[in-house]
Amino acid sequence: MSKIGLFYGPEGGNVEKVAKLIAEKIKTRRVEVHKVKEIDADVVSQYSNIIMGVSTLGKHTWSSDNSGNDWDRFLPNLDGLNLKGKKIALFGLGDHIAYADFFVDSMGDLADVVKTTGAEIVGKVTDEGYEFNESKAFVDGMFVGLPIDEDFESELTDERVDKWLEIILPVFV
Template sequence: MARIGIFFGTDTGRTRLLAKQIAKKLGDAAAAPANIGRTTLAEFLACDALILGSPTLGEGELPGLSTGLSQPSWEEFLPQLAGADLAGKVVAIFGLGDQKKYPDEFVDAIGLIHDAVAARGARVVGRWPIAGYEFAASQAVDGEHFLGLAIDQINQPALTEERVDAWLAQIRPELMP
């Protein structure tokens, strides 16, 4: 199996920093994190295991040119997957959001990315409990779990490392069988 590919979209740089933290914790098993806006479809598809990260912007949007970014991001990349077959790929998703300022869109990007890759046949792993968060709604919720790791660096930064470590312990066997 190819090394784990880590791809992120970012607005403020927080998602990039978290992607780097995840890569460091995975060591040689992971490739250097790559900005999805600078990634080709071929580079993305070359990975058998993927960790995908994104902030949620504004009204529950993926980062991209329409949200005011100066470079392409997830908004521009995901449509490229329309003809791709992701069967056999294992994907874990993490998202950053602000549960107090955006309680109705908290980490929606996780759900948007999940739906895009699952529709192409990827096996998505790494659900995360909603307990410990205070928000009103999220496209990333299925029952009592987020569809990936939810991080709030604004309101709960002290919990980030503990959450990342627990999530990596959960997904590592799935990504590196």
């Protein structure tokens, strides 16, 4: 089996915590973990199997000049990169209580960029067990990846990651 590239940001918070949990469950020898703020986007093309994790900031903190997010530098270089034939699974962190109208929106934004690369998005998840009002990541009755709420549902993270890995690992070659 080929290595899996796991790319995440930001560093030091819940996204990093979940990224490390995923890597631990897959087994470190098979996963190479990368902080998006420390690499160039073309590193993604070195992998056939890719996992990407992102957080969703509250809308009140968003602005056109926001450059504090680790993905701000990385995403524009990912957009249009040729990843045809590669499989990408996404996970996103969000707060379903305070941001029920924007729940894991950044995962939806990331999926939009991934689509421009020609890669296949794998690991879609139903909304069963989730409470939210709106989400850019909820498309055609499915989340484009794994939604996680470490603020209010951290007790569900382990089980949700396990179920998601049962979906994505068999399609990673």
